[in-house]
Amino acid sequence: MDWEDLRHLAAVGRIGSLSGAARTLGVDHATVGRRIAALEARTGLRLLERRGRGTALTDAGERVAALAFDMEDRALAVERLAQAERQPSVAEVVVSVPPALAMFMLVESLAELRRVQPSITVTLRGEASLVSLTRREADLTLRLQAPSEPTSVARKVGEMAYGLYAATDYPHGPDGDWSLVSYDAEMDRLPQQEWLLAFASGRPIGFRANDMSILQPAARAGLGVALLPCFMADGDPGLRRWSGDKPPNRGLWLAVHEDLRRSAAVRAVGDHIAAVLHRHRDRLLGV
Template sequence: MLDWENLHYFAVFSHEKSLSAAARKLGVDHATVARRIAALESSLQLKLVDRRPRAYVLTVDGERIASIADQMVEGAFSIGRIAKAGQQSISGEVSISVPPATAANFIVPHLAKLRQQYPNILLSMIAETRIASLPHGEADIAVRLSRPTEDDLVARRIGIMPFAFYAAPDYLAKTKPEDYVFIELDSSLVQSVQQRWLSAHLADRPIVLRTNSPEIQRIAACAGVGVAVLPYFLGELGGLARVSLGDGGLEREIWLAVHQDLHNTPAVRAVMDFLVDCFMQPDSHQI
């Protein structure tokens, strides 16, 4: 009999393209992934990867098996969604993927209300900057700063998040505009809208700090490190002044997304309604 776990590990490896990336995805060490792939090859009596000094590369047969394995993985995720969608009680675990600063400032302050209204829901909050795959079960619901493009998602725009340049007043008082230095997002977020907006204003002026954390950007700006692009809800907290660099600023849309299979599940609907309310609060800083 074919061991599904071995095939699962191989499917993740084929998708991630490396042992280390697959190991991170699966929450194991890379030796475990390699061992699972070897066990699958043994059971199939078929070579699936070429073992090179610095990488595993799929063979022709490996590519064919990987394609079939992907379909099986998708089928498994579909079964899981169908099972969850069949639950009619407002209870159980519901997971949401949301950027960390957005979660801390928009959602967490209102969690007591969700608890009071739906005491049998366990909320799992995955605070991350990357885009979680809803079809692959990485979360039930996602809060994103761009409109989802996947065909199998149901999405709703729930707000606007404005951004501006911010710096410490002391920094601005002693620094000429042509001498401003900047704080930017790290390479993992280099294609974000706000990063591209920052790049358009750099004019060859230096970057002095890179980080994937908006909160660290804010603290660094408060300390006089340089100018940072921040959402209003962080920039207006205190200690910073808004900086005009010749345009009207940047706005990003806030979107709520869910897989179409889960859209009408009572517990998921309850959490979605709660999230909409969070972004409609008077203190939501959508200036």
């Protein structure tokens, strides 16, 4: 039985659709369907069925996918072990961080790391969503919350402050008739977004976006008041920070899979990120 066929079935089981599995695996929709068809031919089982406008796994497909999950976890464990044990002359370390931190703080520091560790190539992924260390979606993650994966080892490496910001000529103060520049509704459960909506007390939302790098210029353009990280907005001459109510800080957590703790390259990159955040702790806290 071809492991690649099982891997494609597992991706459909995990993501819930052929198109989503194709994006995750970096292949086209037809390849996923062809792999599952090959697995059906080998097993004699019907694994996939059409439902409405999409497709879904059959009961047998769900059971086979569940077994494939275990196989995939073990295969990934072998890859992590190999990565941790070998000391290659050239190493790549994939780091997943919030886009704002990647853009405004970490990228500029990587030249320093490159000078002292020229054999390490850092792939920095600016991602707002959580990634799985177990599934090797990244080697290191920097997030605003501690990881929930039991196989992750995390340390708190700092705190990040938020503030309310509006254009310098925005006509309304905190007690006036103002509107919000806000994340879109699918992000309303973020702690900082919950605080903002409670603070706004029903004031209208004049603009929404799914990325902080869009919210900042929207506030600068006078579309409303935005809740932004202080390190990102304090240096913007087109914005002013409102005094008064202040949202709670968010912790910054650096996490690695327990299997990669002994990897010299991963450890070097993690220590560098922690040192950069410590160096900029006042900037992160908006003081």
